[in-house]
Amino acid sequence: MTLTAVLIVAAALIGTGLYGALSQQSFVMLMMGLELILNGVLLAVIAFWSLGVGGPPRGQVLAIVVMAVMAVEMAVGFALVTAVFRRRQVDTTEKLGTLKE
Amino acid sequence: MTAIPLVFALLAAGIWFAAIAERFASARRFPSAIVLAPLWQAARLLSQQRVRTEYPDALNWALAPLVYGALAVAGLSVVPFAPGLVVAPLDTGIVLWGACEALTIVAVFLHGWSANSMLPLIGGYRFVAIGLPAMLLSMFVLIAAALPAQSLAVGAIVESQRSMWNMVRQPLGLPLFLLLGLAISLRGPMDYGDASDLSGGTAAEVSGPHRLAWGIARLAMLTAFAAMGASVFLGGYLGPWLPGPAWLALKTAALLLVLTWLGCNLARMPAPRMMAALWLVLLPLSFLDLVIAGVEALL
Amino acid sequence: MTAADLAFYVLSAIAVVSGWRVFRTDSMVRASFLLMLSFIAVAAIMLMLAAPYIGMATVFMMAVEMMVMALFMVMFMMNPAGLNPMNMVHQNRLSIGAGATAFVGLTVAVLFTDLPHEKVARQAPVIRDLGHELLGPSMLIFESAGVTLLAAMVASVVLSARSGRFGPSDEGSRPPGLEPGGEPAGRIPESEQEDE
Numbered sequence: 001m002t003l004t005a006v007l008i009v010a011a012a013l014i015g016t017g018l019y020g021a022l023s024q025q026s027f028v029m030l031m032m033g034l035e036l037i038l039n040g041v042l043l044a045v046i047a048f049w050s051l052g053v054g055g056p057p058r059g060q061v062l063a064i065v066v067m068a069v070m071a072v073e074m075a076v077g078f079a080l081v082t083a084v085f086r087r088r089q090v091d092t093t094e095k096l097g098t099l100k101e
Numbered sequence: 102m103t104a105i106p107l108v109f110a111l112l113a114a115g116i117w118f119a120a121i122a123e124r125f126a127s128a129r130r131f132p133s134a135i136v137l138a139p140l141w142q143a144a145r146l147l148s149q150q151r152v153r154t155e156y157p158d159a160l161n162w163a164l165a166p167l168v169y170g171a172l173a174v175a176g177l178s179v180v181p182f183a184p185g186l187v188v189a190p191l192d193t194g195i196v197l198w199g200a201c202e203a204l205t206i207v208a209v210f211l212h213g214w215s216a217n218s219m220l221p222l223i224g225g226y227r228f229v230a231i232g233l234p235a236m237l238l239s240m241f242v243l244i245a246a247a248l249p250a251q252s253l254a255v256g257a258i259v260e261s262q263r264s265m266w267n268m269v270r271q272p273l274g275l276p277l278f279l280l281l282g283l284a285i286s287l288r289g290p291m292d293y294g295d296a297s298d299l300s301g302g303t304a305a306e307v308s309g310p311h312r313l314a315w316g317i318a319r320l321a322m323l324t325a326f327a328a329m330g331a332s333v334f335l336g337g338y339l340g341p342w343l344p345g346p347a348w349l350a351l352k353t354a355a356l357l358l359v360l361t362w363l364g365c366n367l368a369r370m371p372a373p374r375m376m377a378a379l380w381l382v383l384l385p386l387s388f389l390d391l392v393i394a395g396v397e398a399l400l
Numbered sequence: 401m402t403a404a405d406l407a408f409y410v411l412s413a414i415a416v417v418s419g420w421r422v423f424r425t426d427s428m429v430r431a432s433f434l435l436m437l438s439f440i441a442v443a444a445i446m447l448m449l450a451a452p453y454i455g456m457a458t459v460f461m462m463a464v465e466m467m468v469m470a471l472f473m474v475m476f477m478m479n480p481a482g483l484n485p486m487n488m489v490h491q492n493r494l495s496i497g498a499g500a501t502a503f504v505g506l507t508v509a510v511l512f513t514d515l516p517h518e519k520v521a522r523q524a525p526v527i528r529d530l531g532h533e534l535l536g537p538s539m540l541i542f543e544s545a546g547v548t549l550l551a552a553m554v555a556s557v558v559l560s561a562r563s564g565r566f567g568p569s570d571e572g573s574r575p576p577g578l579e580p581g582g583e584p585a586g587r588i589p590e591s592e593q594e595d596e
């Protein structure tokens with residue numbers, strides 16, 4: 001288990017997450033893609049700390065920040081979905097065309 | 102490695118004991134054949150025909166009882182039987198227990214959802230609504246218990262109770278923890294997943310060996326909760342004269358009796374009112390518990 | 401190859417494959433629990449990487465989060481039980497290209513970078529160190545994460561509450577006029593725009 005191997009796994013997770021975030025129509029599935037990207041980031045952060053730089057657990061602090069970001073993304077994301085659904089009864093990104101204007 | 106057989110022995114004894122205690126608590130008398138009654142029921146269930154629903158998610162349906170039981174075993178693996186006698190001497194024992202509780206909710210939801218039938222699905226949803234705040238609460242209570250020990254390891258928490266049990270030090274802790282045990286193992290006043298008004302809830306469509314496995318898994322979870330509560334709040338293996346594992350077994354049995362008595366004698370509130378009670382009454386109480394623990398740590 | 405290496409390969413295969421299946425499965429509930437499986441595999445890798453607290457906290461958090469996600473899926477999707485087949489994908493080819501480019505780009509960057517090789521000591525008291533770090537030198541970071549979460553809670557309540565500031569939000573509430581009895585201020589709701 002080398003740093004390179006773990007980082008490649010993290011890259012695979014980020015790539016898969018990016019595919020999901022761009023390709024899914026449903027808001028909730030789109031957020032799953034974002035979560036998968038953050039999953040890869042979390043793995044990379046911990047791997048860098050554990051196998052790369054060592055020393056005091058600053059890397060874990062960064063991981064905790066990433067987890068907080070995940071929670072914020074979920075909470076605000078679902079609140080936005082709820083708000084949009086209340087106004088327009090839609091749950092896919094295409095139906096939000098008026099936001100382009 | 103002697104701890105692994107001890108875990109399974111405790112689980113088997115706990116399941117048997119809880120099954121008998123439950124019969125006794127609901128019958129309010131002591132029928133002569135009560136000791137062997139769980140075995141007869143198990144044999145009857147094993148020979149029963151299996152019910153099938155239309156297009157179930159067969160894999161998850163079969164996995165749910167196994168996952169539920171495995172989580173009980175994983176939770177018990179951090180409980181020490183004597184100083185140093187523990188399957189997984191983790192520094193993060195409490196966190197592992199919390200992760201098991203959180204996954205329990207997923208297991209019960211999957212059990213209700215994968216049957217592809219209405220009543221189990223409603224049971225699954227209701228359980229999630231009640232189970233999530235309940236699980237949150239139990240983590241606060243456990244963190245308060247970890248405070249005097251200055252460690253997240255269950256062994257250190259037990260050792261910190263040599264002078265005084267946590268039940269005395271933090272009087273709110275044990276009642277809240279037991280309530281959550283009832284919620285997570287789907288019992289009595291907190292049984293929102295397998296409730297009788299949904300004709301069995303998540304277990305409405307299961308029969309035969311599957312129902313037996315689900316029942317055993319629920320009793321295993323109850324036993325794991327009793328053992329954890331005994332370790333964190335009643336001093337676990339600490340006690341005079343008897344060896345450590347015996348004290349743990351005695352305290353676990355006492356908590357199992359309390360849990361089954363509560364399960365059979367308290368009425369169930371409607372789910373929305375229970376939600377309000379959990380978020381508005383019990384959650385602040387658990388914060389109060391944290392405050393008490395913090396003030397005691399400062400003094 | 402040691403047992404740790406084997407475990408790492410198995411776990412990373414689980415993480416990546418279940419992460420990919422999330423977007424190929426029919427059912428929303430299955431998708432969110434596949435994502436949870438991916439997170440649990442990553443958490444197990446983190447346990448092997450000397451980060452036991454973060455690993456277990458990830459399992460804890462993801463189990464709750466994916467449970468909530470499954471509920472929201474069911475709330476907003478057209479098939480409530482989430483057992484019927486469906487496919488809702490757009491700009492598929494572009495997305496595959498972007499995902500593959502990200503993967504290849506990052507992999508090339510990883511392979512051609514001179515990475516540091518300072519490992520964490522085997523017996524280091526990582527959990528104790530983490531606690532001292534969080535409540536010592538890194539307290540500001542930790543507390544800002546906490547305040548951010550509080551802000552997110554307030555924001556999500558404000559956004560999702562039905563009672564808007566000027567009336568129920570699903571009835572297109574609008575603020576009062578700038579002068580007494582005047583036109584309501586703010587954006588005109590879509591439903592009324594079409595009538596004009």
